[in-house]
Amino acid sequence: MAKATYLDAIRQAQMEEMQRDERVFMMGEDIRCNVFGTTTGFVDLFGEERVRDTPISENGFIGAAGGAAMVGMRPIVDATISSFLFPAMDQICSIIAKSRYIYGGQARLPLVLRSCLFYGNSNAAQHSDRPYSMFMNMPGLKIIAPSNAYDMKGLLKGAVRDDNPVLSFEDSTCWMNKSELPDDPDFVIPLGKGDIKREGTDISVIGVAGGVNVALRAAEQLAREGISIEVVDPRTLAPLDRDLILQSVRKTGRAICVDPAHMTCSAASEISATIVEHAFHALRAPVVRVTTPDTHLPFSPHIEKPLYPSVERIVDAARRLVGAVAPVPA
Amino acid sequence: MSIAGDNDRKIEKYRRMQRIRQFEAKAEAIHAQGEIPGALHTYAGMEASGVGACMALRDDDYMVGNHRSHGHPIAKGAALRPLMAELLGKATGVCRGKGGSMHLSDFAMGSLGETSIVGSGAPVAAGAALGAKLQGLDRVALCFFGDGASSEGAVHEGMNLAAVWKLPAIFVCENNRFGMSTPTAHAVAGENVADRARGYGIPGVIVDGQDVDAVEDAVREAVDRARAGLGPTLIETKTYRYGDHAVNMGRELTPRGPEHDEWLGRDPITLYRARLEAAGVSAADLDAIDKAVAGEVADALSFARESAYPEFEEAFDHVLVERLPIPDDVRAHA
Ligand SMILES: Cc1ncc(C[n+]2csc(CCOP(=O)(O)OP(=O)(O)O)c2C)c(N)n1
Numbered sequence: 001m002a003k004a005t006y007l008d009a010i011r012q013a014q015m016e017e018m019q020r021d022e023r024v025f026m027m028g029e030d031i032r033c034n035v036f037g038t039t040t041g042f043v044d045l046f047g048e049e050r051v052r053d054t055p056i057s058e059n060g061f062i063g064a065a066g067g068a069a070m071v072g073m074r075p076i077v078d079a080t081i082s083s084f085l086f087p088a089m090d091q092i093c094s095i096i097a098k099s100r101y102i103y104g105g106q107a108r109l110p111l112v113l114r115s116c117l118f119y120g121n122s123n124a125a126q127h128s129d130r131p132y133s134m135f136m137n138m139p140g141l142k143i144i145a146p147s148n149a150y151d152m153k154g155l156l157k158g159a160v161r162d163d164n165p166v167l168s169f170e171d172s173t174c175w176m177n178k179s180e181l182p183d184d185p186d187f188v189i190p191l192g193k194g195d196i197k198r199e200g201t202d203i204s205v206i207g208v209a210g211g212v213n214v215a216l217r218a219a220e221q222l223a224r225e226g227i228s229i230e231v232v233d234p235r236t237l238a239p240l241d242r243d244l245i246l247q248s249v250r251k252t253g254r255a256i257c258v259d260p261a262h263m264t265c266s267a268a269s270e271i272s273a274t275i276v277e278h279a280f281h282a283l284r285a286p287v288v289r290v291t292t293p294d295t296h297l298p299f300s301p302h303i304e305k306p307l308y309p310s311v312e313r314i315v316d317a318a319r320r321l322v323g324a325v326a327p328v329p330a
Numbered sequence: 331m332s333i334a335g336d337n338d339r340k341i342e343k344y345r346r347m348q349r350i351r352q353f354e355a356k357a358e359a360i361h362a363q364g365e366i367p368g369a370l371h372t373y374a375g376m377e378a379s380g381v382g383a384c385m386a387l388r389d390d391d392y393m394v395g396n397h398r399s400h401g402h403p404i405a406k407g408a409a410l411r412p413l414m415a416e417l418l419g420k421a422t423g424v425c426r427g428k429g430g431s432m433h434l435s436d437f438a439m440g441s442l443g444e445t446s447i448v449g450s451g452a453p454v455a456a457g458a459a460l461g462a463k464l465q466g467l468d469r470v471a472l473c474f475f476g477d478g479a480s481s482e483g484a485v486h487e488g489m490n491l492a493a494v495w496k497l498p499a500i501f502v503c504e505n506n507r508f509g510m511s512t513p514t515a516h517a518v519a520g521e522n523v524a525d526r527a528r529g530y531g532i533p534g535v536i537v538d539g540q541d542v543d544a545v546e547d548a549v550r551e552a553v554d555r556a557r558a559g560l561g562p563t564l565i566e567t568k569t570y571r572y573g574d575h576a577v578n579m580g581r582e583l584t585p586r587g588p589e590h591d592e593w594l595g596r597d598p599i600t601l602y603r604a605r606l607e608a609a610g611v612s613a614a615d616l617d618a619i620d621k622a623v624a625g626e627v628a629d630a631l632s633f634a635r636e637s638a639y640p641e642f643e644e645a646f647d648h649v650l651v652e653r654l655p656i657p658d659d660v661r662a663h664a
Contacts, residue, residue, distance in 0.1 A: 025464060036350070049464060055494060060453045062489025067457020070442045071392065073464060074458075090484060094447040095454055104426030105648040106437035114480040139649045 005180045006174045009149040010038040010114070010271040013156035014076060016185050018046055021074060024160055026078060027061055028078030028114075036116070036175075037076070058084050059200040062113060063091035066099065069111040069165070074172035076160060082115035082169060083129040096165045097140035104121045112159045117145075119260060120308060121172070127298065130209070131262040132169045136238050136270060142166040142191050143238040145267075147212035148177035151235050152187030162191055169237075171210035171260075194241035200230035203318050204248040204255045207233055211258035211290075211309050218314035227322055237267050244270060246279050253284035254321045258309045263291040285321040290314055340606060343385055344616065346625045347377040347599045350401045353410060356627050357400070357417055361577055366417050369579065370431050373401030375572035378598035379504045380405035382545025383472060383567070386553050392440050392458040392471035394451035397432040398504075398571075399444030402474055408436040410630035420637035426658075427640045428648070431599050432587075442471070448509075449479040452488025452501065459497035459562075470498040470556040472549070478509020478525045489564065491531035498556035500549060501564045504539065506571040511583040524566035532562050539569030540598040543605075 004012065024295075031253065034054050037168050054061040058079060065075040072096045079085055092113070099107040099149045119128040142164050146152040152170065154176050159166035197212055198219050207215040210235045219229035232248050234241050249255045255275050257268035268289040275287050292308045298304050347357025354372050361370050373380065374399075384405035395402035403413060408424070413434050416423030423429070424436050432446040442458050445451045455473035462469040479485055480503055492499040503523045507514050510603065519527070533555070537548040545567055552563035570593040576585045603616055642664040646654040 052495075055487075057487040057491060059484050060456065063450065063453025063484065063488065064457030064460055064491055067394075067442060067454035067459075067465070068461035069457075071458045071461035071465075072452070073461045078451045087483075090447060090450055091453055094450050095443070095651055096444060099443055100426060100650075102429045102433050103435050103437065103443060104423070104428050106425070106435070107443065108651065139654075142650070208384075276433045 001180045003178045006149040017160040023049040023074045026076045059087040062088040065149040066096045069109040076112045079115040081118045110163045116170040124299040128297040145169045153155035158188045173210040192239040194234040194244040198231040200228035204252045208259040218311045249279045250282040255287045258290045288317045295305045346381045350377045369576040370574045371398040372573040376569045378542035379539040379567040382542040383549045386549035394455045395444040395474045397446035399434040406439045410437045411633040414630035415634040417497045418634045421640040422637040447486040449482025452485045456488045459499040465587040472500040477505040477514040492562040498647035499562040500552045503566045527564040533563045539567030
């Protein structure tokens with residue numbers, strides 16, 4: 001065990017899995033030069049055949065990862081920023097997500113497609129996307145969105161070992177967060193299992209990716225006001241650990257879904273619908289989404305920062321929800 | 331190769347072209363009677379292109395094709411029964427009834443899919459070639475795509491990737507003169523798709539797509555190059571599709587010019603039959619092949635007809651490696 005950052009957790013997970021399994025190899029733009037620090041020393045360790053710099057050709061090399069996986073390799077693709085998945089929607093949605101199905105189970109596509117959620121830092125609309133919910137609407141893909149270094153390492157290792165295509169959305173607001181990381185080479189967090197990040201009794205706050213950490217900070221503040229928050233982290237968005245979410249909401253009777261994605265059809269929307277559909281009778285108040293509004297992300301920090309879920313917005317929502325069922329003071 | 335061996339190969343090419351032609355004729359006939367759902371993109375007229383290319387491959391070489399998918403698996407040697415059953419949407423279909431006419435893909439024969447998103451197979455073929463290379467196997471990956479598909483970015487990206495990494499890939503553009511209703515000249519800049527190879531620094535070869543021997547020779551040279559580690563080749567087979575874009579489009583889509591009859595006059599099977607006869611193969615022997623193939627097709631159809639439709643649960647299988655739960659309300663009304 002040693003403390004390490006979220007980015008280093010990615011490096012460790014990739015390194016351990018590449019050491020464990022020769023079929024695992026990496027490709028992406030400029031990964032040899034290690035732009036983000038997740039491939040430090042990889043070329044020396046694994047050679048250029050297994051650490052491949054690609055042309056700027058997302059549809060090409062992401063599709064090629066699909067082809068390589070179909071013939072027995074286990075590629076990890078680093079697409080860097082999640083906005084760059086858009087040129088590859090063709091291969092992700094039509095080939096990677098569907099080949100197993102269309103061909104009646106003849107194909108198997110064990111691959112990991114990594115990209116970061118690069119929002120909150122004046123990168124303007126074309127580089128700040130949080131597009132995981134678009135892919136939640138596409139069967140055939142698993143999706144992880146870890147909120148801390150520990151989960152990042154365990155889930156990424158789980159993703160590499162999974163026989164399905166897995167999209168890993170890595171929240172850049174978590175990059176420098178540190179956790180104690182197990183060095184057990186078989187430390188793996190199973191995909192599809194959520195985690196209670198903080199126990200509480202009044203409101204379930206279900207966070208997505210970096211939204212979990214904002215929720216945890218809000219919970220601290222609300223605790224001082226006597227409001228007890230349970231923070232639920234699904235960790236995997238597909239498959240979604242609905243049972244854990246419902247279990248928490250049945251206990252607290254209230255739910256806030258915190259998601260840095262745009263509101264409409266966000267992961268928060270899906271979580272809210274799940275709660276309303278399956279835990280309606282446990283609810284003591286409406287389910288609330290705290291998300292990014294349905295506008296693009298501007299460059300100017302002055303107007304960008306207030307758009308994301310914040311401690312203040314969660315605290316406000318929590319106060320409203322608790323008040324909503326409190327007896328009106330005489 | 332011995333003369334006898336060479337002769338067997340020639341006979342095999344003839345047989346596979348006949349299989350495609352007769353398989354599709356049967357499929358069209360029963361489609362007209364409503365026995366096959368969906369559309370049928372027929373390959374008639376293009377048999378020499380697929381068979382010539384596949385005869386230059388080994389069984390363990392990879393192949394990726396497109397929506398015009400009937401010819402490719404048959405050309406590579408796939409059994410007819412599961413292909414016909416797939417057209418009928420049966421559980422015994424090669425894709426268990428989940429792919430249908432545009433996706434006849436037999437992975438046991440090295441296929442990695444017949445994908446109906448135009449152009450989307452090229453990156454997959456590059457990736458399969460990369461996988462073979464990384465595993466130290468001397469397999470190659472061949473990608474069939476159309477002249478229409480040549481305008482897709484995915485095709486460019488797949489070829490560029492294969493060229494820059496010197497992957498053992500062969501890109502075969504089957505130029506059948508149309509993309510749906512659009513004549514190639516209206517959609518493809520430059521005279522030949524194969525000319526684009528220069529841009530990637532790889533060989534670009536144009537071949538008579540109605541001559542199965544010529545196609546095989548061209549592809550064999552590309553395969554040899556690929557196996558030797560010299561990288562990909564782009565081959566353009568100049569061919570022609572007899573039928574409309576697809577059966578079941580509601581109306582004729584493809585405008586036919588005066589060249590239509592010329593192409594019909596250069597039918598790949600008729601041409602090859604004449605060549606075989608000139609080389610001493612008896613007409614009786616060839617007739618016997620035609621008849622045997624008719625038997626195979628009839629057998630495939632009986633098999634398909636006798637097969638059951640998939641269980642409803644099948645709709646939820648193979649989305650992931652794990653089986654998906656089936657929602658109660660959906661199951662209740664299935
Ligand atoms: C990405 C995409 N765009 C459009 C279509 C609709 N479509 C199906 S086949 C076809 C024509 C393809 O022409 P070509 O590649 O020359 O193949 P051919 O049908 O002539 O064999 C089109 C436009 C599609 N399937 N996929």
